[in-house]
Amino acid sequence: MDIRLTINGSERRFVPPVTVRTLVGEMGMDGKRIAIERNGEIVPRSRYDETTLADGDRLEVVVAVGGG
Amino acid sequence: MDDPLVIAGKPYSSRLLVGTGKYRDFAQTREAIEASGAQIVTVAIRRVNIGQNANEPSLLEVLPPSRFTILPNTAGCYTAQDAVRTLRLARELLDGHVLVKLEVLGDAETLFPNMPETIAAAKTLVAEGFQVMVYCSDDPIMARMLEDIGCVAVMPLASLIGSGMGILNPWNLQIIRDRAKVPVLVDAGIGTASDAAVAMELGCDAVLMNTAIAGARDPVRMAKAMKLAVAAGREAWLAGRMPRKPYQAQASSPAEGLIGRKP
Numbered sequence: 001m002d003i004r005l006t007i008n009g010s011e012r013r014f015v016p017p018v019t020v021r022t023l024v025g026e027m028g029m030d031g032k033r034i035a036i037e038r039n040g041e042i043v044p045r046s047r048y049d050e051t052t053l054a055d056g057d058r059l060e061v062v063v064a065v066g067g068g
Numbered sequence: 069m070d071d072p073l074v075i076a077g078k079p080y081s082s083r084l085l086v087g088t089g090k091y092r093d094f095a096q097t098r099e100a101i102e103a104s105g106a107q108i109v110t111v112a113i114r115r116v117n118i119g120q121n122a123n124e125p126s127l128l129e130v131l132p133p134s135r136f137t138i139l140p141n142t143a144g145c146y147t148a149q150d151a152v153r154t155l156r157l158a159r160e161l162l163d164g165h166v167l168v169k170l171e172v173l174g175d176a177e178t179l180f181p182n183m184p185e186t187i188a189a190a191k192t193l194v195a196e197g198f199q200v201m202v203y204c205s206d207d208p209i210m211a212r213m214l215e216d217i218g219c220v221a222v223m224p225l226a227s228l229i230g231s232g233m234g235i236l237n238p239w240n241l242q243i244i245r246d247r248a249k250v251p252v253l254v255d256a257g258i259g260t261a262s263d264a265a266v267a268m269e270l271g272c273d274a275v276l277m278n279t280a281i282a283g284a285r286d287p288v289r290m291a292k293a294m295k296l297a298v299a300a301g302r303e304a305w306l307a308g309r310m311p312r313k314p315y316q317a318q319a320s321s322p323a324e325g326l327i328g329r330k331p
Contacts, residue, residue, distance in 0.1 A: 008115040035161035067112025068087025068278030
């Protein structure tokens with residue numbers, strides 16, 4: 001059964017298993033300088049492969065943009 | 069390095085810090101920042117547009133952290149919790165970089181800081197090892213509290229963010245400067261080069277601006293003007309201005325030897 005993930009406020013469905021690494025690939029963000037928070041906690045880049053996402057997880061994926 | 073700006077133990081030769089928002093494109097961003105001579109540049113942290121523009125260059129490719137000290141901000145945060153979360157993400161994004169700009173806003177119309185939330189966020193961030201440069205009201209007591217918490221620089225506003233209204237209360241800035249043991253940076257409200265020079269002549273350690281450059285008709289040229297103004301203001305401060313003598317004119321030319329007079 002699909003799992004539902006809320007990514008940057010929008011819900012998406014995925015076929016498990018989904019790791020953070022899979023997600024980064026699917027978003028086309030491989031090799032980009034991003035940071036990810038899962039349910040309020042930072043997911044370090046070194047743990048993308050081993051972090052398996054679960055139904056209902058809330059993720060924030062951010063980049064640096066112009067600002068003052 | 070002659071007369072460096074020292075923040076959290078690290079010396080910088082430029083006393084102008086600049087934002088990276090509101091430019092026409094990345095090329096103009098880069099050109100303006102080069103012209104400003106700034107070494108520390110602020111960036112905002114925002115959600116990725118998923119699936120869009122994956123092949124476009126990102127800001128940090130245009131302004132590489134190897135070349136510039138990137139200062140992530142918490143612009144747009146209205147609670148201590150959001151500001152702390154944002155900067156934890158920034159630290160991960162920037163490979164453990166801990167120098168940050170904290171700002172917690174209190175009101176969408178004035179963008180005035182919410183000082184109780186700012187203080188709460190500063191306490192958490194300092195405890196977590198961040199080096200916090202903090203946007204604050206121009207209240208000397210607030211500035212002292214932030215310094216006591218362990219912030220590495222206090223950054224009172226000159227006037228409202230993006231207003232270009234210049235320095236509305238030079239006396240408060242001077243009180244903050246006279247009492248602070250950490251660098252005092254004027255952040256927000258600078259409109260033109262003379263404002264930046266005045267901030268430096270008041271004894272402030274540096275100036276941070278974005279809109280004054282990005283919102284100028286020719287941003288690259290204004291960036292250069294700001295570089296010169298900050299340097300001139302700093303030199304004037306170090307030189308020590310002459311005393312003000314409101315009711316006492318004093319000629320610079322000799323009073324003796326004028327023609328047509330008796331010796």
